[in-house]
Amino acid sequence: MKLREGVEWAVHCCINLSWVSPDTTVPAARLAAFHDLPTAYLNKQMNALGREGIVASRSGPRGGFRLGRPPQDITLMDVAAAIDGSAQAFLCTGIRHHGPAGRITGQADARTPCTIAQAFSLAELEWRRNLAGRSIADLADAVQRANPAAPEHVRRWFDQP
């Protein structure tokens, strides 16, 4: 079970965008340069965030990305789902209905949801709830508590042409 590495990139970029000066849009190349990431691949992640309204983009010579809504309204679950998809990690292929198992226990089982799939769904729900309870603003605050100068330093770097 692996989350795509783009999730880490996207969360960092959202935190950085929460710190840039208001109305600043940042090109993907600049977001990528800050963490020494490949621009083309980061651009794909940023467009995935854009499709979910997590970032907004402006095209043209002064174009780029900014947050699509306030950082307290963007959760880690929003970012993870935008980059990694929102499908369940546990895929029930219904093998209880296949072969002799299906013939032996099938009729009774067909009326009830699969106990195994339910158990994994419940565990995943805890994971989703936890990530949905933590926003980009929460994380930006935590980074700032550990490193009070970070927001100002990041803002200054992104304000440079």
Add this chain to the structure above:
Amino acid sequence: MKLREGVEWAVHCCINLSWVSPDTTVPAARLAAFHDLPTAYLNKQMNALGREGIVASRSGPRGGFRLGRPPQDITLMDVAAAIDGSAQAFLCTGIRHHGPAGRITGQADARTPCTIAQAFSLAELEWRRNLAGRSIADLADAVQRANPAAPEHVRRWFDQP
């Protein structure tokens, strides 16, 4: 984020093995036939369970698999980790230390764990805790509540030569 499909197979096989007559060992081919699964691939999953002591195997003409410990002592987390590995789903590649980000915020950040990695770890811990709180015995009981005849029917099928 996807769990390997072998997790579903392995959990079903553990439930089935919890229902067979005591001291019965079941060949992988027979476990596979019950759910119409490919024997060679299921055998790989069963061997992975064996490496973690979840099942025990006996070789020879009357060989096969049985549970390696009581079903109440085998959790869904045990089975998922045996089949899918126990690595974290969120991989922190430390991009906060790369490029200008590392130079600007690096010194302060180097002293603290990454806030983003911590947040994803905590969410994953909830998922693990939830799966670790549910045993093969719990699931077998739940299946039996929905379908009281299931254990007896399954036992009879596996008792056939």
